Amino acid sequence: MSVHAAEKAKTESAVHDEKKERADKIDFKMVTFSLAGKEYGIDIMNVKEIAKAGRFTYVPNAAPFVRGVYNLRGDIISVIDLRTMFHLPAERKAEGALESLLILQVEEHVFGVIVDGIDKVVGVSRAGIQPPHPIFGDVNVKYILGIIESQGKLFIILNVEKLFAPKKAEAEKTTVEDLAPGRVRDLGLADRTMDNKADSAGDLTADFIKETLLAFRLFAVSSVNDAWFRKRYEEWRGMRQAMDLQLKEQGEAEQFLETFYSPCTGQLWSDEYAAAVGALMPDFKGKAINVWNPGCGKGHETFSLACLLKHKFPDARVKIWANDSDLLAISMAPNMVFMVENVPDLYVPYMVRGRNGWTFLPAIRDSIFFEFHDVLNANPIPPADVILCRDTVSFLPENDQKRLLADFGEKTKHGGLLILGTNERMPLEGWKAVKADGVSAYVKGA
């Protein structure tokens, strides 16, 4: 309650003092607007934005208060004239003139309401809101949250949920229809009870994105990559803002996954990345090193690791079982040819000039078995010292992810190293995370 109001009623000062105290705490913000010369307010939590718009597309056979549909940056929303809805006089503006529009969000529905004029955001104390008086005329009491006085004006606060989530209201009272034929029916899809509307809507979109990632890219969000997904989802929301968050095609799914892939995917590891991986290697001096590299793709990472191990442990006998279920990719792997200019320094000593370009020395090539193999079938791999499996687990169905990760546990020697994709985590017990730059690595049983 404002100072001005308190001054006006000096005779009831005691009451007003109490009210003033209450008013100091602002815990309810509303967007105020006018309809036929009277002031109204709507909870700011329901207001997505305000806009000026016109040229609504008329929808035949719709209720009289539905002015049409409007294209809000790609989203088609329906536009409702609150004045018609409440049987208030409304001046028809000239063809093409812009109307003041409040874009509201109730549950997951977004729509626009036309009002005479939008005023400002007013902060009040929730405790100051008084229940509507039953004899209020033009707006059905059902739709009024309450009345509040602020800066010497009375505001009628509309209950948007009651107005626009009709199914719930219908269950409560059937007579509502007579008083306000202007209720929008069929806006509410279901009588879902949502405690926190914003969050629930967010979860739905996130779930939808998860499903499309699975459908378009076979990417399954699970405990392995959940941390990345949540972060990426927030980022995505920021990037797309009011645009549609959902992924409508393969390209968008790919765009969403852009930040998922580990460094140097599909190319030889850079000297920096190789150094970061090299720093994690346990001491293998002078013995055999068995490596399993599921999902090796075209084999770039396999050759990178082979050279790295050869460089770090020149005397060790390295054997790498590299496999992929993409026949085309894996078929090319054993006979990769490079242009020497494009090769990081680390690999040059292990390459030799061939007819078409530079290839790896037989010593490196012979240490690798490239296999056409599906990791979901039995994996006849001897106990491994290192498992390199970047950005592969996430592209398996969730149940198979668990199975493969469990298999990693069985196939790794005690103290062996597991390298997952940069944005992948090992959710199972028995592994200890190793700190490293941009590498997600785990040591078994340590």
Added chain:
Amino acid sequence: MRVEYINPFVEAAFNVMKEVLLADVRRGELYLKSTSMPVMGVAAIVGLAGDVEGRVLFDMDKPTALRIASTMNGEELETMDELVKATITELANMITAQAVTKLHELGFRFDLTPPAIFTGDNMEVSNQDVEALIVPMETPQGKVEINVAIRERA
């Protein structure tokens, strides 16, 4: 299965069948399989040993086997007799031998076991833990599936 092994088998199957059947042979999409699977009626098997262990299985239904044997022998054969079985066995042997020869040229050492042939109805091959490469071949005589399972000796 090592990628180096795939092509020799696919090429050998293609060349040999084209030559002995005197017809256009088409290769279907290659894929991997690890569950037990039904045998179409006639199955010839050749074992492999050496650097690796494994086997090659040639699978077809009876009418296909009869038509292939008829073409290869240049006469109409109507019953699953010794001649038909010997012919299918020989086909399996030729394909596997040519593949192994190609592999030998690439520096891999494989030995063959003598082929064996199985005929019957409702047969099934189960080796759960072995992943096999399936090479489907379409011939005018019918469909032949070549099922190759090879693994490195650990």
